[in-house]
Amino acid sequence: MSPASSRSSNASPSAKMRRPYKVAEAIKSWIVEQGLQPGDKLPPEPELMALFGMSKGTIRETTRVLEAQGLIVTRTGPKGGAFINAVSEPMASSLLSNYFFFNKLSTKDVYQLRRLLEPELAASLAGNVSEQNLAELEANLEKYSQPARDAEDERKQHIDSLQFHIILAELAGNELLGFIIRFMVRMLTDLTVYRRLYEPHNHELWEQGFRHQKDLIEALREGRSADARASCKNTWK
Amino acid sequence: MSPASSRSSNASPSAKMRRPYKVAEAIKSWIVEQGLQPGDKLPPEPELMALFGMSKGTIRETTRVLEAQGLIVTRTGPKGGAFINAVSEPMASSLLSNYFFFNKLSTKDVYQLRRLLEPELAASLAGNVSEQNLAELEANLEKYSQPARDAEDERKQHIDSLQFHIILAELAGNELLGFIIRFMVRMLTDLTVYRRLYEPHNHELWEQGFRHQKDLIEALREGRSADARASCKNTWK
DNA sequence: ATCTATTTGTACGTATGTATT
């Protein structure tokens, strides 16, 4: 466990790591060892230069590396410096999407995974959702209760309907699951934002999706686990 | 879709992005626009300096940023330079684990997710697994067919049993799913590598796990979807 | 509101390392 590669899991291919990376690794392990928390300050540049016997430029490249990975943030001025930072979700999400940019992620893959995940998730949630959360789901559902009037409208509805899934994931109280669902939604948004324009406006599909989400909410409310699973399975177009 | 934030989804908090990051963003969009492929070369440093009107140091910080995110690799010497790179899985995995380092991921979360994913995965695979792949699963199972003799042995077996899940995920032919399962395995390895030492050696649990994995293979072979799901549900300790 | 001190950010010139031809 660690900021990446505190032991050997490597980022830059084994080869001879250049100095900035060596230092970056050193600082990462240092963070772990010292148990530094977000907000804690790293030594200022001159001190790091002395500590690692390197020039300013090299030290700066190092801090850029850590910053690019979201592990630190830097501020100028007095009381400024490099500070430990808890990687934000948008950041993590961005970095991960870089991976799938080249490793062709298809919408099919995303839908298949969602299909694997959500029905069981819904089933496990049935009967355990507070009335407040149910209301939230219903409020979201309202946003696309009317058939889309035009392409732009449909696009908006599509984004809103994705939000439904995010709320659902939140309810599980599982950081990892939540992250994955939100990431999938992000991917779907990116992947479909253009594609959708060419697709036919399918009224029937919209109606079915809407109905099933409505059923799902009811099943969750009344603790009908099996029904929740079934409705959820039908929620995708 | 893009190397992160080619439009607005931002990594560095909206504020005034410093120059290296601006250039990094510029290069990212440039990569997308030009449709550059892994292996394609970026202009050499002096040219980039001219292109963006910046000094060597700043350009270098920029390339370090891209490199730290796994988007380029650099080589020295003639024919050297910065080259577009398809982010590797270990790299992506490392970067993502940084996120969960501070956002406390518990083993409970991981197990819960696996519990959500794998039974359905197994069910969907039943009857569609080649004899060769089944043999591979069985070969893996052999590695821990005998009760562990000591703590070290048990640790090894634990790692091997995790491999079982990776093979299973591979069979789905879903990049995203595969990544997630492997990532979870990685997290579990990191999270348990120390913890396990304190846990009692539980013979009975081992035996059950072993038996269920064996059952699972048979169910997969014979296309008994429901049984595969059931066996899989019992595969965790 | 202005100045001052502190700390990061940028620029440039030069020297060294490294792989290809």
Next chain:
DNA sequence: AAATACATACGTACAAATAGA
């Protein structure tokens, strides 16, 4: 073996930002 083309590293000088007096 030598020349070449490229990244790597250093040192210094100066610019920009910001907290605090």
